[in-house]
Amino acid sequence: MLTELLDILSFQGGYNTSVVLLGSALLGMAGGVIGVFSLLRKRALISDAISHATLPGITLGFLVALALTGTGKSLPFLMTGATISGILGVLLVQWIKDNTRLPEDSAIGTVLSSFFGLGVVLMSYIQTLRDGSQAGLESYLLGSTASMLQSEAEMIAVFALLITLTAAIFLKEFGLICFDPDYAASRGWSVSKIDLLMMALLLAVVVIGLKTVGLILIIALVIIPPVTARFWTDRLGLMVGISAFSGGISCFLGAGLSALTPDFPSGATIVLTATTLFLLSLFLAPRRGVLATGLRQIFFRYRISRRRALLSLGQGQPVLSSLFILLLKHEGTLDKNGQVTKLGQQKIRQMSRDQDLWNQYLSDYPEEAFAQKNWSLSMITDVLPPDLIHELEENLRLQQKVAG
Amino acid sequence: MIAKLLRLQPHQPLTSEAAKSAPLAIQGLSVAYHHKPVVWDLSFIAPAQGLVAVVGPNGAGKSTFIKAALGLIPKLSGEITVYGKSVASQRHLIGYVPQRGSVDWDFPASALDVVTMGLYGKIGWLRPVRKAHRAAALGYLEQVGMADFADRQIGQLSGGQQQRVFLARALAQDAALYFMDEPFVGVDAATERAIVNVLKDLKDQGKTVICVHHDLQSAPDYFDHALILNIRPVASGPMAEAFTAENLQHAYGGRLAPSELSGLIPLAGQ
Numbered sequence: 001m002l003t004e005l006l007d008i009l010s011f012q013g014g015y016n017t018s019v020v021l022l023g024s025a026l027l028g029m030a031g032g033v034i035g036v037f038s039l040l041r042k043r044a045l046i047s048d049a050i051s052h053a054t055l056p057g058i059t060l061g062f063l064v065a066l067a068l069t070g071t072g073k074s075l076p077f078l079m080t081g082a083t084i085s086g087i088l089g090v091l092l093v094q095w096i097k098d099n100t101r102l103p104e105d106s107a108i109g110t111v112l113s114s115f116f117g118l119g120v121v122l123m124s125y126i127q128t129l130r131d132g133s134q135a136g137l138e139s140y141l142l143g144s145t146a147s148m149l150q151s152e153a154e155m156i157a158v159f160a161l162l163i164t165l166t167a168a169i170f171l172k173e174f175g176l177i178c179f180d181p182d183y184a185a186s187r188g189w190s191v192s193k194i195d196l197l198m199m200a201l202l203l204a205v206v207v208i209g210l211k212t213v214g215l216i217l218i219i220a221l222v223i224i225p226p227v228t229a230r231f232w233t234d235r236l237g238l239m240v241g242i243s244a245f246s247g248g249i250s251c252f253l254g255a256g257l258s259a260l261t262p263d264f265p266s267g268a269t270i271v272l273t274a275t276t277l278f279l280l281s282l283f284l285a286p287r288r289g290v291l292a293t294g295l296r297q298i299f300f301r302y303r304i305s306r307r308r309a310l311l312s313l314g315q316g317q318p319v320l321s322s323l324f325i326l327l328l329k330h331e332g333t334l335d336k337n338g339q340v341t342k343l344g345q346q347k348i349r350q351m352s353r354d355q356d357l358w359n360q361y362l363s364d365y366p367e368e369a370f371a372q373k374n375w376s377l378s379m380i381t382d383v384l385p386p387d388l389i390h391e392l393e394e395n396l397r398l399q400q401k402v403a404g
Numbered sequence: 405m406i407a408k409l410l411r412l413q414p415h416q417p418l419t420s421e422a423a424k425s426a427p428l429a430i431q432g433l434s435v436a437y438h439h440k441p442v443v444w445d446l447s448f449i450a451p452a453q454g455l456v457a458v459v460g461p462n463g464a465g466k467s468t469f470i471k472a473a474l475g476l477i478p479k480l481s482g483e484i485t486v487y488g489k490s491v492a493s494q495r496h497l498i499g500y501v502p503q504r505g506s507v508d509w510d511f512p513a514s515a516l517d518v519v520t521m522g523l524y525g526k527i528g529w530l531r532p533v534r535k536a537h538r539a540a541a542l543g544y545l546e547q548v549g550m551a552d553f554a555d556r557q558i559g560q561l562s563g564g565q566q567q568r569v570f571l572a573r574a575l576a577q578d579a580a581l582y583f584m585d586e587p588f589v590g591v592d593a594a595t596e597r598a599i600v601n602v603l604k605d606l607k608d609q610g611k612t613v614i615c616v617h618h619d620l621q622s623a624p625d626y627f628d629h630a631l632i633l634n635i636r637p638v639a640s641g642p643m644a645e646a647f648t649a650e651n652l653q654h655a656y657g658g659r660l661a662p663s664e665l666s667g668l669i670p671l672a673g674q
Binding site for chain 2: 040042169170172173175176178179180182183185186187188189230233234235236238239364365367368371372373383384385386387388391
């Protein structure tokens with residue numbers, strides 16, 4: 001089983017399977033890239049409206065193709081239908097949002113369920129036609145790579161590459177619009193045009209991904225990889241790169257697993273693979289991950305306790321916790337007999353100075369200090385700008401003069 | 405001369421010589437949200453080289469005025485020119501500092517990334533950000549005392565620091581006319597001083613700043629002109645002429661505490 005999987009993943013499972021895998025990987029990459037921008041533009045859910053809205057289009061495309069060519073399963077007809085009804089769905093969401101008092105999420109919920117309902121009715125009608133070619137149409141619901149033709153996989157690959165390239169070229173503009181659309185508009189950037197392009201790319205990913213991932217699960221392709229990537233970086237460019245990689249590898253592995261077990265819909269295996277990467281990131285990512293947050297919490301307590309211990313020593317009070325005496329001995333603040341060393345005195349002076357400045361900050365600017373997450377945690381010079389620290393020092397000196 | 409120009413001139417056409425050369429000339433501007441007028445029949449000519457405080461009570465349409473002047477929200481009526489031409493054709497001359505709360509600070513960007521956005525206009529469509537651009541952006545961060553924080557994710561900055569980053573981004577645009585929306589809200593005194601210094605520098609360079617300002621006490625110290633709004637324009641002109649207790653009382657009505665007013669009364673006589 002494992003060797004078979006390795007064979008498939010190393011492109012030895014036959015030419016057709018290899019092309020399908022490659023197409024899927026590129027599809028995942030495209031979804032990961034464009035997904036970052038829908039996430040940051042806070043429009044992640046609109047992709048769910050688009051994907052569900054494609055179903056009536058797919059079924060109508062099937063019926064038109066059946067009438068014109070005698071067979072319903074013609075990819076160009078299905079894709080065109082999907083695109084048109086996807087666009088209709090988005091326009092309807094936009095219209096409801098602009099012309100009623102409904103919030104966007106209600107508009108999305110209404111549109112996606114109505115379109116999906118219509119699609120299911122049309123699909124059931126097609127099932128009654130007994131034409132024979134309708135078999136497999138339901139694979140658009142949950143995705144199936146097993147029945148994918150080589151030409152279809154190639155088309156997916158080409159479009160996925162085009163989408164990724166376009167998004168990469170517009171990285172600067174997309175980032176600007178996502179962060180601060182008002183500012184962008186004030187500089188003369190056409191926010192509506194750039195938004196339209198983002199929406200078009202999102203729609204394109206959904207349409208080319210229908211066959212592989214299925215319309216019910218395709219939203220995962222544009223949401224899970226970006227949120228996975230966000231765990232690892234604070235930089236937009238890197239986030240796009242990591243999201244592309246994580247989307248690509250999820251689709252590659254997921255499609256490989258599905259090729260091995262054709263009974264599993266490929267959409268499900270792909271999404272589960274993406275979820276695995278997400279869970280790994282959730283727990284293991286440095287800084288933003290759950291584990292790192294927990295460790296930081298422990299370290300945070302340690303830092304507070306150490307600061308308190310040094311300040312107590314500075315005021316001539318003994319450190320009570322025997323654990324902390326050990327730690328302070330270890331770092332050289334106390335010698336073997338528990339006496340403060342020279343190095344220790346320097347550290348104590350530094351720490352009380354720092355605490356004085358933090359206290360001064362708190363009394364001078366209570367609101368600012370209250371909002372400052374690092375208050376009295378880090379050294380103040382690492383947190384506040386030099387001009388402010390200079391001012392605090394001046395105020396402190398004045399106050400000490402008055403007190404003295 | 406300027407003093408004469410700045411007195412309210414409700415229906416002077418924008419074709420006048422004064423309006424043509426003014427950094428910002430507005431004639432009969434009205435804006436509504438959901439059928440409720442928020443700015444009503446505002447005419448205003450901004451001085452060349454000056455710092456204008458836009459003051460007025462909450463809901464007086466101060467931010468709306470700025471957004472409409474920038475063309476960010478549709479206006480019901482009125483004409484706006486910047487140095488005699490339409491706003492759309494003069495965007496390269498206009499800088500903007502939005503309210504700090506208007507963006508998501510958890511966005512994956514560093515302070516330097518945000519300042520670099522001020523250079524995007526110069527960089528142009530589809531061209532990548534280069535090293536020279538980042539170096540230039542760092543220079544602007546330095547001007548607001550934030551060079552040490554260039555690589556920090558913007559969410560990790562304090563409110564005052566975030567405001568300084570926004571200011572540096574506007575400086576990077578190298579505009580002639582700046583709009584600022586409440587830059588002094590929620591910032592520490594050091595940041596307040598840094599902003600005031602930047603404002604002075606801008607004025608010395610011959611630029612014009614239109615700034616929504618909520619603090620009546622500091623307005624006369626920081627600015628040299630005032631535009632007092634309460635949906636309708638109440639007064640505009642040089643600080644000494646426009647920023648009088650009478651005008652403020654008129655704009656704020658009963659909402660202005662007598663103590664606040666009494667602190668300002670001496671100004672009226674200047």
